[in-house]
Amino acid sequence: MAxxxxxxxxxxxxxxxxxxxxxxxxxxxxxxxxxxxxxxxAHVLYKELCAKRGxxxxxxxxxxxxxxxxxKNFKEASDPYVLKEEDLYFIDIGPVxxxxxxxxxxxxxxxxxxxxxxxADSSVKIFNETKxxxxxxxxxxxxxxxxxxxxxxxxxxxxxxxxxxxxIGDFPHHIFFRGGLNECQxxxxxxxxxxxxxxxxxxxxxxxxxxxLLTSKEC
Numbered sequence: 336m337a338x339x340x341x342x343x344x345x346x347x348x349x350x351x352x353x354x355x356x357x358x359x360x361x362x363x364x365x366x367x368x369x370x371x372x373x374x375x376x377a378h379v380l381y382k383e384l385c386a387k388r389g390x391x392x393x394x395x396x397x398x399x400x401x402x403x404x405x406x407k408n409f410k411e412a413s414d415p416y417v418l419k420e421e422d423l424y425f426i427d428i429g430p431v432x433x434x435x436x437x438x439x440x441x442x443x444x445x446x447x448x449x450x451x452x453x454x455a456d457s458s459v460k461i462f463n464e465t466k467x468x469x470x471x472x473x474x475x476x477x478x479x480x481x482x483x484x485x486x487x488x489x490x491x492x493x494x495x496x497x498x499x500x501x502x503i504g505d506f507p508h509h510i511f512f513r514g515g516l517n518e519c520q521x522x523x524x525x526x527x528x529x530x531x532x533x534x535x536x537x538x539x540x541x542x543x544x545x546x547x548l549l550t551s552k553e554c
Contacts, residue, residue: 357430390431421445427440441544454534465479500529
């Protein structure tokens with residue numbers, strides 16, 4: 336069993352459709368998040384959105400991080416925090432849709448703080464530049480993160496290598512590989528991996544996160 340295999344029920348169109356639903360869910364949830372809200376309240380909203388769409392399973396627990404909690408690694412618990420008028424936050428969700436795993440994450444800024452908007456925009460730019468590098472060079476996962484780290488330095492940020500990409504596919508992908516994308520020594524194939532970019536600012540006061548499917552499909 337190879338680390339980039341899929342299950343017998345894998346359907347690439349279902350994977351793409353699941354990814355699109357996850358992105359739509361992220362934006363819909365973002366439209367409901369506002370200053371004065373806690374992360375717990377945002378999680379309740381997410382559960383309500385999933386129920387409305389008939390989504391009953393998550394392959395990983397949703398992570399909704401406000402303010403200073405945007406520095407946290409995936410498994411770290413958030414500190415109590417109330418979203419401010421000038422702030423940023425990210426959403427990271429992993430619903431299972433039609434027996435296929437989705438995983439999408441993005442950072443949003445509230446107010447007019449330039450540094451908040453800049454780090455959020457930079458996380459998307461670094462993702463796109465790393466994806467382009469992967470597409471052109473057909474490289475391994477560790478090479479991808481070496482490149483991503485260099486781009487993070489270029490934009491003036493630290494790349495948190497504690498939050499790395501991972502396999503994706505028909506549920507559950509863990510039967511093939513539980514490690515990170517940065518541990519993949521093979522040429523990374525399309526539509527099998529999530530690339531994660533988690534940035535910290537130099538003073539370690541806030542961060543930004545972006546993740547999406549590594550695919551050659553236009554999306």
